[in-house]
C-alpha cells in the first residue's frame with residue numbers, strides 16, 4: 001500500500017515530466033565520449049561523436065585554456081568569455097556542463113543576455129561586479145560581488161555582469177549546466193541580427209523613431 005507521501009511524490013514527479021520542468025542535458029550512455037572534432041563531420045548529432053575509447057588519454061581531460069586572460073577589446077562592451085568546450089577539452093563532450101572564464105575591462109559589461117539551455121553560477125575572483133537577472137514578471141535581482149562571492153542566474157532568464165570599477169579589470173568564473181548553453185545578447189539579437197528585423201518592428205517595439213532604430217543598429221554593428 002502506498003503512503004500519501006509516496007503518492008504526492010509520484011504526482012509531483014509526473015507533473016514535472018509532463019511539463020518538461022526537469023530536463024537537463026541527457027545523461028551520458030558511457031563513462032566518457034572524447035569528442036571527435038575532425039572536419040568535415042560525417043554525421044550530425046547533438047554534441048560530437050566519440051573517438052575510439054581505447055585512444056583516450058589524460059590530455060583529453062585537461063586544458064589550460066582558462067589560464068589566459070581573454071581580449072576585452074575585441075567587442076565594444078569590454079568583455080571576453082573563454083569557455084571550456086569540445087575543442088579545448090574534448091573529454092567534456094556529453095557530460096552536460098561548461099566552465100567559463102569571464103574577463104571584464106574597467107567599466108566593461110557583459111550586456112543583458114540569456115542562456116536558453118542552462119542555469120549559471122558565477123564567482124567573482126577579482127574586482128567588484130554588479131550582477132543581476134530579471135525574472136519573467138520583470139522583477140530584478142541585483143548584487144555587488146566581491147572576490148569569493150557567488151551569484152546564480154536561473155536558466156533562460158536575462159542577466160548581466162557589470163564591472164563597477166573605472167580603473168581595474170574584473171575576473172569571474174562561471175559554471176553552466178549544459179554542454180551547449182547557447183547565448184543571446186538581447187540588444188545584439190534584436191538590433192544587429194542578419195538580416196535585420198524590419199525598422200518598423202523595432203520602432204514599434206521600443207517606442208522610438210526609425211531614425212533612432214538605425215542609430216542603435218549602427219552602434220551595435222548591425
Ligand SMILES: *[C@@H]1O[C@H](CO)[C@@H](O)[C@H](O)[C@H]1NC(C)=O
Nearest residue numbers: 069070071072073074075076
Ligand atoms: C584585441 O582585440 C583588438 C580588437 O580586435 C585588437 O586590435 C588587438 O590586437 C587584440 N589584442 C590582442 C592581445 O590580441
